Amino acid sequence: xxxxxxxxxxxxxxxxxxxxxxxxKAADAYRTGAENLQVETQVSVLNRDGSPDKERRYTVFAQxxxxxxxxxxxxxxxGQKVLMLGDDFWLLMPGSQRPLRITxxxxxxxxxxTGDIATMSxxxxxxxxxxxxxxxxxQPCLHLSLNAxxxxxxxxxxxxxxxxxxxxxxxxxxxxxSDKLAKQARFVFDKPAAPTTVTEMVLLDQLSNxxxxxxxxxxxxxxxxxxxxxNPMFLARNPALD
Amino acid sequence: xxxLALMLASLSSGAALAGDSASGELRVRWDAREANTxxxxxxxxxxxxxxxxxxxxxxxxxxxxxxxxNVLLGAEHPxxxxxxxxxxANELYGSADFGSWQMSAGKKIVGWDVGCGFRPNDxxxxxxxxxxxxxxPEGRPLLQLEHFGxxxxxxxxxxxxxxxxxxxDAQRGARESALAARWYRRSxxxxxxxxxxxxQHTHASLxxxxxxxxxxxxxLHASARVLQRHDGWxxxxxxxxxxxxxxxxxxxxxxxxxxxxxSWTGQRQQSLLVEFWHDGTTLSDDDWDGWHTRNAALxxxxxxxxxxxxxxxxxxxxxxxxxxxxxxxxxxxxxxQPEHWLLSLxxxxxxxxxxxxxxxxxxxxxxxxxxxxxxRVYGGPADALMSRLPQRRVGVIAATWAF
Numbered sequence: 001x002x003x004x005x006x007x008x009x010x011x012x013x014x015x016x017x018x019x020x021x022x023x024x025k026a027a028d029a030y031r032t033g034a035e036n037l038q039v040e041t042q043v044s045v046l047n048r049d050g051s052p053d054k055e056r057r058y059t060v061f062a063q064x065x066x067x068x069x070x071x072x073x074x075x076x077x078x079g080q081k082v083l084m085l086g087d088d089f090w091l092l093m094p095g096s097q098r099p100l101r102i103t104x105x106x107x108x109x110x111x112x113x114t115g116d117i118a119t120m121s122x123x124x125x126x127x128x129x130x131x132x133x134x135x136x137x138x139q140p141c142l143h144l145s146l147n148a149x150x151x152x153x154x155x156x157x158x159x160x161x162x163x164x165x166x167x168x169x170x171x172x173x174x175x176x177x178s179d180k181l182a183k184q185a186r187f188v189f190d191k192p193a194a195p196t197t198v199t200e201m202v203l204l205d206q207l208s209n210x211x212x213x214x215x216x217x218x219x220x221x222x223x224x225x226x227x228x229x230x231n232p233m234f235l236a237r238n239p240a241l242d
Numbered sequence: 243x244x245x246l247a248l249m250l251a252s253l254s255s256g257a258a259l260a261g262d263s264a265s266g267e268l269r270v271r272w273d274a275r276e277a278n279t280x281x282x283x284x285x286x287x288x289x290x291x292x293x294x295x296x297x298x299x300x301x302x303x304x305x306x307x308x309x310x311x312n313v314l315l316g317a318e319h320p321x322x323x324x325x326x327x328x329x330x331a332n333e334l335y336g337s338a339d340f341g342s343w344q345m346s347a348g349k350k351i352v353g354w355d356v357g358c359g360f361r362p363n364d365x366x367x368x369x370x371x372x373x374x375x376x377x378x379p380e381g382r383p384l385l386q387l388e389h390f391g392x393x394x395x396x397x398x399x400x401x402x403x404x405x406x407x408x409x410x411d412a413q414r415g416a417r418e419s420a421l422a423a424r425w426y427r428r429s430x431x432x433x434x435x436x437x438x439x440x441x442q443h444t445h446a447s448l449x450x451x452x453x454x455x456x457x458x459x460x461x462l463h464a465s466a467r468v469l470q471r472h473d474g475w476x477x478x479x480x481x482x483x484x485x486x487x488x489x490x491x492x493x494x495x496x497x498x499x500x501x502x503x504x505s506w507t508g509q510r511q512q513s514l515l516v517e518f519w520h521d522g523t524t525l526s527d528d529d530w531d532g533w534h535t536r537n538a539a540l541x542x543x544x545x546x547x548x549x550x551x552x553x554x555x556x557x558x559x560x561x562x563x564x565x566x567x568x569x570x571x572x573x574x575x576x577x578x579q580p581e582h583w584l585l586s587l588x589x590x591x592x593x594x595x596x597x598x599x600x601x602x603x604x605x606x607x608x609x610x611x612x613x614x615x616x617x618r619v620y621g622g623p624a625d626a627l628m629s630r631l632p633q634r635r636v637g638v639i640a641a642t643w644a645f
Contacts, residue, residue, distance in 0.1 A: 056358070079265065095379075096353040103461050105508065227391075228390035232428060
């Protein structure tokens with residue numbers, strides 16, 4: 001009898017995990033749309049009083065298997081590059097032309113967390129449970145509690161709310177390794193009534209400066225980069241981007 | 243000025259082309275130097291400079307081919323001296339992209355090795371370390387062939403190919419014609435490197451380096467190199483008082499260099515770097531003891547004209563031009579990077595004579611404007627080399643406008 005109960009519990013757990021995975025894949029589709037992408041991103045940081053603080057532009061090559069290449073395009077950072085291969089990170093500063101191994105903590109230094117810009121997918125990095133149904137601005141939504149399945153991600157825990165009908169991401173609470181609430185995110189869509197794509201992610205800092213960061217996805221297009229581009233030593237080269 | 247405007251306009255139009263990139267910086271800086279009264283040689287005067295750095299990469303209609311340039315236009319005005327030009331091409335090279343195989347030819351910056359304060363295996367660029375203000379170095383003429391795999395990469399270079407006919411004195415240090423190779427492989431959190439170099443007169447040197455991310459906040463690195471021969475400062479034998487500088491660069495025997503380092507970065511944007519290195523290419527402790535003895539003997543001379551003695555003492559400052567003053571060095575740097583600011587404090591200590599150089603720096607970075615200020619103070623016991631440098635304190639204030 002005990003064996004049967006254990007098997008039923010395992011089956012229920014597996015079905016539950018499968019349901020969460022399907023929900024996350026559906027939510028990811030609003031942010032990515034393809035496995036290998038080139039995304040032009042504009043990041044605007046606003047002070048607490050709403051005045052503009054700074055603006056940055058990035059070209060992100062988000063590739064399958066947790067591989068991302070971020071090219072800094074703003075005048076203040078022109079030539080800087082960050083490569084993320086799973087849990088491993090490298091930085092290139094333009095003056096030295098010397099790719100430099102960096103720690104996950106170093107990845108968080110600077111204006112915007114590179115993870116916020118380069119990470120486009122939850123389904124590959126998180127697993128968790130459906131906490132239950134909730135209300136998101138009068139709209140019925142599902143509350144998911146997610147934990148990272150690998151250590152290289154910027155946020156170890158995410159509380160995520162998805163639209164109940166379409167499973168589009170509505171908002172998220174992002175927790176760092178120490179389980180402190182680091183940022184609160186909300187998502188802006190192209191067509192609020194019938195959303196197809198996230199056009200902007202708005203992050204409100206809860207840890208230090210309480211500034212608002214708007215990550216605007218200017219364009220997305222499918223792009224699989226050559227394997228050589230994802231070699232850390234290749235950061236010193238300047239290939240044609242299209 | 244008209245030339246600058248034309249180049250900026252050209253860069254702006256070039257940036258509109260798909261896949262091409264162009265950027266630049268305008269920089270004004272003031273370098274202040276306070277003379278050390280205990281020094282043997284006069285200090286370099288303070289100076290003001292204005293620089294424009296223009297960068298661009300242009301791809302040919304055949305996308306495999308591209309040209310890159312980094313040009314510095316500028317002038318420096320030293321106190322009490324004539325204005326001198328700083329204009330140069332930091333980089334000017336062509337590249338061919340054959341996928342996993344890449345080639346470059348021209349003047350190019352190629353930085354190698356894993357250290358911060360010192361890099362034994364920076365075979366090509368031999369970049370000056372621990373400068374008060376980080377600026378783009380001047381690249382080296384070279385031919386480069388590279389191969390990139392999924393987990394490894396190999397580079398083969400011929401640096402300074404135009405200097406093969408020059409004599410040894412024209413080929414000292416980074417100016418030497420040499421073949422250099424680097425092999426890289428990554429294995430999870432570990433980066434491993436092997437280096438090899440064959441210099442026209444320094445012959446073979448071999449090196450290895452690793453960088454290991456030991457945790458979310460900790461990175462460890464190490465680098466080592468053995469040299470068959472090296473260029474270093476040597477004193478010609480002769481009388482105590484001479485009519486020419488007795489210190490000259492010469493090809494010396496085999497030696498080694500190594501570095502151990504660790505960096506820690508906290509979640510509140512604070513970081514700590516600790517490095518210890520041994521540089522066998524600089525003068526030994528015995529050589530410096532002889533240097534002190536010679537200084538004392540020159541200062542005690544009675545009879546020769548004082549100007550001749552002062553000139554000979556000033557020549558004694560020549561070996562201060564080495565990248566490391568003492569063979570063993572400890573470097574510690576603490577930094578904090580809140581918001582727009584970067585605050586840092588570092589110390590270079592030479593345990594052999596307890597000399598030190600302490601640097602405090604602050605940077606503010608806006609969307610386009612960057613402001614820097616840094617101050618370095620040299621000190622230690624009276625007989626420490628850091629206490630005998632021409633400058634007691636050096637500082638820099640700079641404003642940079644990026645476009």
